[in-house]
Amino acid sequence: MPNVKHQKWWGWGEENVFFTWENKPAFAPLVKRAVGIDLRPRQRDTVDFATADVPGSQISDDDLQALREIVGATHTVLDDELRIVHWAGKSVTDIIKTLQNRFERVPDAVVYPGSEDEVQALVKAAVERDLVLIPFGGGSSISRSLQPRPEETRTVVSVNLGRLNQVLEIDEVSGLARIQAGVLGPDMEEQLNGRGWTLGHFPDSFNHSTLGGWAATRSSGMQSDKYGDIADIIRGMNAVRPGGVVKLRPLPSTSTGPSLREMFIGSEGRLGIITELWVQVHRIAEHREVIAYMFPTWQQGLTAMRLIHEAEVHTTFARISDARETEFSLATQKAPTSLKKTVAAKGQDALWAVMRRRGWDTSAMCIAYVCFEGAKDDVARKKKVVAGIVKKQGALTLGSGPGALYDQKKFDTPYLRDFLLEQGVIGDVSETAAPWARLTTVHKNVYEAAQSAFDELGKTGWIMSHMSHSYHSGACLYFTFAFEFTEDVDREYALVKTRIQQAFIDAGGTLSHHHGVGAEHSPWMEQDVSPEGVELMRGLFRTADPGENFNPGKVLDSPDTLFKVLGSEGSGQEQ
Amino acid sequence: MPNVKHQKWWGWGEENVFFTWENKPAFAPLVKRAVGIDLRPRQRDTVDFATADVPGSQISDDDLQALREIVGATHTVLDDELRIVHWAGKSVTDIIKTLQNRFERVPDAVVYPGSEDEVQALVKAAVERDLVLIPFGGGSSISRSLQPRPEETRTVVSVNLGRLNQVLEIDEVSGLARIQAGVLGPDMEEQLNGRGWTLGHFPDSFNHSTLGGWAATRSSGMQSDKYGDIADIIRGMNAVRPGGVVKLRPLPSTSTGPSLREMFIGSEGRLGIITELWVQVHRIAEHREVIAYMFPTWQQGLTAMRLIHEAEVHTTFARISDARETEFSLATQKAPTSLKKTVAAKGQDALWAVMRRRGWDTSAMCIAYVCFEGAKDDVARKKKVVAGIVKKQGALTLGSGPGALYDQKKFDTPYLRDFLLEQGVIGDVSETAAPWARLTTVHKNVYEAAQSAFDELGKTGWIMSHMSHSYHSGACLYFTFAFEFTEDVDREYALVKTRIQQAFIDAGGTLSHHHGVGAEHSPWMEQDVSPEGVELMRGLFRTADPGENFNPGKVLDSPDTLFKVLGSEGSGQEQ
Incomplete structure (x- = not known):
């Protein structure tokens, strides 16, 4: 079996990671009110793959042999569980269909190329043999970008790029790195961080998505205010097509006609397979703070977010939950389990009391998080500007406690x-x-x-x-x-x-x-x-x-x- | 004759605007040393169009009639001088060929559509009648984007968009404006400035180029550090194709596959004719300063420019001339004509003396200009950060005098x-x-x-x-x-x-x-x-x-x- 990390076949992410509500006292009542059900204790720790009724592979011996010659037998996989891991992304309907054994067209094989040359050979073979190739990153798509068409009669091959997972070089003067497309978020950041750099791109799917996937689907990370959307981050790339490799050299900006870079970004495999990318990397920020603010209304919060951007404060992110999401967010807080946390919870109760005294409708209030990065004095200055803006919109500053919480929970949803x-x-x-x-x-x-x-x-x-x-x-x-x-x-x-x-x-x-x-x-x-x-x-x-x-x-x-x-x-x- | 501003037929810009060297004492010696010639007084005030030997229009009566039906007789022009104005851009070889009567394929007609519907009818007629359409903005291209192919045997029509010159609406909350493609830079800025806004896009060609031209050629203005390249500025557009209008609504960012916006930007008329654009507009900055710095060497200056960007100072522009361009820049200074200017010139001499005392090789020194915009205290803070960076690279701050000069001269070159x-x-x-x-x-x-x-x-x-x-x-x-x-x-x-x-x-x-x-x-x-x-x-x-x-x-x-x-x-x- 190829040495590539996969998500579990029946749901998001890894086995043995669960959402738990029993330690969150406000959660069950909220769910009852929100969707009318009484929460039951979790029953499902895993799902036995033996329960899956998997359509067989339809690959011909000849096509199979051809794939094996390109990527090697170890990296040409017909295994049912891996074919199911690759049959779809992780949209809610994908997961429901998987759990209900309603598989549509499942890939006939999964291949794990180990080099750009192997990808080139696969792409050529696809045209010669009339195969369908579907490039696969971390499989986190929730837009159905990974399923074969249900009516597809030709041989379908999922191309898992997980072996192409290296940061190949860093240009430390220009802040550019050349990175293989199949690297998962955490693996990439570990390689970059080890040399003092970061991509700064953290989509919710970060733990289970890849650089190439971000490129192919026009991803944006939660820190895009500072680090840019993936289209800003990518400065060059290699994309393999039947006729050869489109090679876009790393350039800060260029005037070479319609942008090929911007054609491949978002192309979801339809123009070829992206194998490596030149991306902007940043020195890890000296100092980082996430501050929470509470606004009396959504409208005031939204206005504040706009004014923060207009004031050119250059925050790393600025987000505000509406009243419902604020309520939800508070309902996922854990019950205090230590004296310190009990004190914090009492502080929170006191804060609510302050708000009520101010005449707030606490069911309308909205929580915002703003992230600041930079040198300490720079962070202090930015915080001050933001404090002025949010105050004018009636907000209270909650400080960095909830912000730190936000930073930890961000990939768990x-x-x-x-x-x-x-x-x-x-x-x-x-x-x-x-x-x-x-x-x-x-x-x-x-x-x-x-x-x-x-x-x-x-x-x-x-x-x-x-x-x-x-x-x-x-x-x-x-x-x-x-x-x-x-x-x-x-x-x-x-x-x-x-x-x-x-x-x-x-x-x-x-x-x-x-x-x-x-x-x-x-x-x-x-x-x-x-x-x-x-x-x-x-x-x-x-x-x-x-x-x-x-x-x-x-x-x-x-x-x-x-x-x-x-x-x-x-x-x-x-x- | 259509009420549209044109450049002169035989060179850049307007008649009766000239470069003069007689009041710049250091200029003639520099030219002598640079290219080995002795400057003579300017002889040519204009060139009589009667000297031009213009190939006749080859348009058929039938095609001419069709064009007239679309845009009206007044706006369908066969006039030789206007056909020559539209035969090429303003690259040095375009101008030489024009002055030497070496016209190649000259458009057979120039049309001035007054609406998107007229552009649509032109585009359809082009396909039906097998015409060649060349969209024409201000005609400032120096990359030969406007010439018909010399061997073109079909009827060639230059489509001058100069009548589509209105700022149609401004979304003051979002900082977005919808503007017709044919508007010239100064006309557009006047309309925007009147309502307190600016595009912030100032290419060297600004006076004689259009918004649509900037889009179609991937322009970048001298203030792109703050306001972005034209690809950043453009958020939506209408582009007319034979099958209809591609309408891209104004969006801050989107995940809709390969970017059509980025295909039309830089397309130079090959995908259709851009008629209007949604662009980012900015409130005119409260305060603006251009500060000049002198560096002992090119390498130190270049390093400083990089470090300024790395420090996230967010300047409006930062540019540095190499030693040769610095020398040239100083050689285009006028001789002092007043006591005040004489004092300033003496100040400059004193500065040179300081540099020599510091051991500078004054033939290696490089002048840099950095532009700061924002609230006064913000500008002061940014200046301070930049002062620290440039000082470490050995630079002397020359202050805002030369900077103001740079701001005035920028479009004259x-x-x-x-x-x-x-x-x-x-x-x-x-x-x-x-x-x-x-x-x-x-x-x-x-x-x-x-x-x-x-x-x-x-x-x-x-x-x-x-x-x-x-x-x-x-x-x-x-x-x-x-x-x-x-x-x-x-x-x-x-x-x-x-x-x-x-x-x-x-x-x-x-x-x-x-x-x-x-x-x-x-x-x-x-x-x-x-x-x-x-x-x-x-x-x-x-x-x-x-x-x-x-x-x-x-x-x-x-x-x-x-x-x-x-x-x-x-x-x-x-x-």
């Missing part, structure tokens, strides 16, 4: 989703970006859209949101929604998800700020980039891949699984 | 080129970007490459450079070169230019940081973005424009006029 699934509850996310002037409307309309779906389904549903990723002209709004599902889960999910996505577009937001398109969001591409824009992009894919050998059906022309289940009840969108 | 042409001297520019670690080598190698060409031509030649446009990972190096030309000017120019361009690429730089590709730089595309990258881009152009109706021969597959003239003496590069 997806495990909660798996826990909820066992409880019969879907918890999922949808995110967008929009100009500052439209954020309030987007937020309001998405709430209404989700509620309309919940009402239609006769369910008690939950939605909450935060704003993060500030830009000159706008920001990201990130929504989490939840509801109890039934046997009719496909239709239930499709209704809620499509209503939310449509609300994004109708209010001037984009179909996704940083989760990519995959098959999940492709129904909105025409509305987002216009029909003529889709036509031009389709032309690019056709000219780049006339035989549809490279992850076909992603970004554009995807098999529809959302509107199709809705049938005539759908929102009437053109596919 | 191209007139110098026209003046030199009359003196028989080519003065031209070539610029690149490269990682910080490579800048010293690029600089050194370009000097050697230019010298090798001068030697080969048996000429006294001149080259000088500055660094500007800082990024995390590198910066732009901008070179100006000059030599006396003969009747063999095509070969002389080609030799010097190709040697410089090749030195860029060989040392890890790009073929251009912000002048676009056009036909001039296309021979280096394969070396810059790799042969397979070119192949992919070629596929995009073919799928977008199978009939080659939209500015064919730009960016890729351009008619070769550099290596062809060099023949076997060329650098042996693949075309």
Whole structure:
């Protein structure tokens, strides 16, 4: 078995990591109120792979032999469990289908190339033998970027790049590193940190996603305010195509026509396979603080976030949870287990009392976290500017205690989703970006859209949101929604998800700020980039891949699984 | 005649604006030493258009009628002078050919559409009638982006967008403006400034270039450190194609697959015609200062510029001239004409004396300008950080006097080129970007490459450079070169230019940081973005424009006029 780290086959992340609610006294009551269920103790520690009913590999001996000749027998895998690990990403519907034994088209083989030359040979073989290749990073996609098309009749090969996991060189003067595409976040940071550097790119999926995956799906990390989206971070790359390797040298900026770099970023495997990248790296910041602030209302908090960016404070991140997410966040606090924590909890109670005395509606208050990095005096100066801005918007500074908590918990959320699934509850996310002037409307309309779906389904549903990723002209709004599902889960999910996505577009937001398109969001591409824009992009894919050998059906022309289940009840969108 | 501002037909900019050397005592001696000629008084105030021998329009009555029906008779122009204004950009070879009556393929008509609908009708007519359309902004291209292919036999129509010159709306909350593509820099800034806003984009061509032109050629303004390259500034756009309008809504960031926005930016008309843009606009800075510093050496200055960026000072620009350009800059100072200026000049002499006492080789010293914007205390703080950095690199702070001078002179340089042409001297520019670690080598190698060409031509030649446009990972190096030309000017120019361009690429730089590709730089595309990258881009152009109706021969597959003239003496590069 190849020496590559995989996620568990039946859910997010690693075995034996669980979300626990028993030590969080406010959590069960919130869930009861939010989605109407009584939480039960967790039953599921793991799922026996023997329960999986896996469609057999359809690979021919001849194709198998060809793959083995390219990557070696050890790195050509037909094993059922690994094929299931590679059959999909980790969207909530992927996991439900997996748990319910509703596999669609499962890859016939998984290969683990050990060099760019091997990737080149695989890509050539794909064209010669009419195979379908799907590049696989950490498998964390929640936009269905990794599934073969259900109707695919040709041999499907998942190309796991996990062996290409080295930081190859660091240009310490220019702050550039050349890194192989298959490296997982923690492995990469460890290699960089060892030499005093960091990429500064920390998406929620960080522990289980790769640099190449971030590139191919237009990822953005929680610290993008300082370190940039992945498109800013990437300065050059190698991408393997049937005709050869597209080599984009590391350049701070260039005027060489339409940007090939920006074509490969977000291409989700449709233009070829990215094998290595030149990326901007930064010296690890001398000093770092995350400060929490509490705002009396969402609107004041949102205004403060905008003004912080406008004031050119250059924070590392600035995010604010709306009232619902604030409530949720507080409900996931652990009960105090030590004297120190009891004192802290009493401090918190005292704070709430202060707020009530000030006339706050504590059910409307919103928590914000702002991260500052730099030299100590620089951090102090930035904090002061931010303190002035938030004060004018009525906020109280909570200090660095909750901020430190935020920093520790940031990658844990997806495990909660798996826990909820066992409880019969879907918890999922949808995110967008929009100009500052439209954020309030987007937020309001998405709430209404989700509620309309919940009402239609006769369910008690939950939605909450935060704003993060500030830009000159706008920001990201990130929504989490939840509801109890039934046997009719496909239709239930499709209704809620499509209503939310449509609300994004109708209010001037984009179909996704940083989760990519995959098959999940492709129904909105025409509305987002216009029909003529889709036509031009389709032309690019056709000219780049006339035989549809490279992850076909992603970004554009995807098999529809959302509107199709809705049938005539759908929102009437053109596919 | 359409109410649109044009540049003069025989050179840069406006009639009756001239470079004058008689009041600059150090200038003539420098020119003598640099290129070996004795300056004569300017003879040429203008050039009579009657001396131009203009190829006639080849448009058919039928095509002419069709154009008139779309844009109206007033806005369909066959006038010879306007056809010559639109036949080329303003590269030095364009101007030489124009002055020498060596016109190649001149557009058969110039049209001035007044709306996006008219542009749409033109684009459709181009496909139906097999016309060639070349979008025309301010006509300032120095990369041959505007010439028809010399061998073009079809009807060629230059599409001047000058009537589309309005700021249509400003979203004051999001800092976004929707602006028509044909607006000239000063006209746009006037409209924005009137409402308290600025784009902050000031390329050298600012007075004679348009927003759409900046988009189509991947422009960068001198204040890009703060305001971004044009690709950062543009957040959405309308681009007209035969099948309809690609509409990209204004978004701070998005995850919608390969970036269509970044495909149109730099597309030089090959994917369609850009009609309007959503751009980031900024409140006019409260306070602005440009401070000059003098460094003992180029290397120390370059290091300081890098450290300023690394320290996250967030300057508006930071540029440093090398020793040659510093000398040139000082040589264009006017003789003092008032007591105040005499005192200032004496102050300067005193400063030189200080430097000599410190042991500086004054022929090696390099002048830098750093621009600070913001609230007064913010500017003061930034200045202090920069003062600390430059001091460690041995620099003296010259203060804001020379800085103010720089701010005033910034758009005047191209007139110098026209003046030199009359003196028989080519003065031209070539610029690149490269990682910080490579800048010293690029600089050194370009000097050697230019010298090798001068030697080969048996000429006294001149080259000088500055660094500007800082990024995390590198910066732009901008070179100006000059030599006396003969009747063999095509070969002389080609030799010097190709040697410089090749030195860029060989040392890890790009073929251009912000002048676009056009036909001039296309021979280096394969070396810059790799042969397979070119192949992919070629596929995009073919799928977008199978009939080659939209500015064919730009960016890729351009008619070769550099290596062809060099023949076997060329650098042996693949075309």
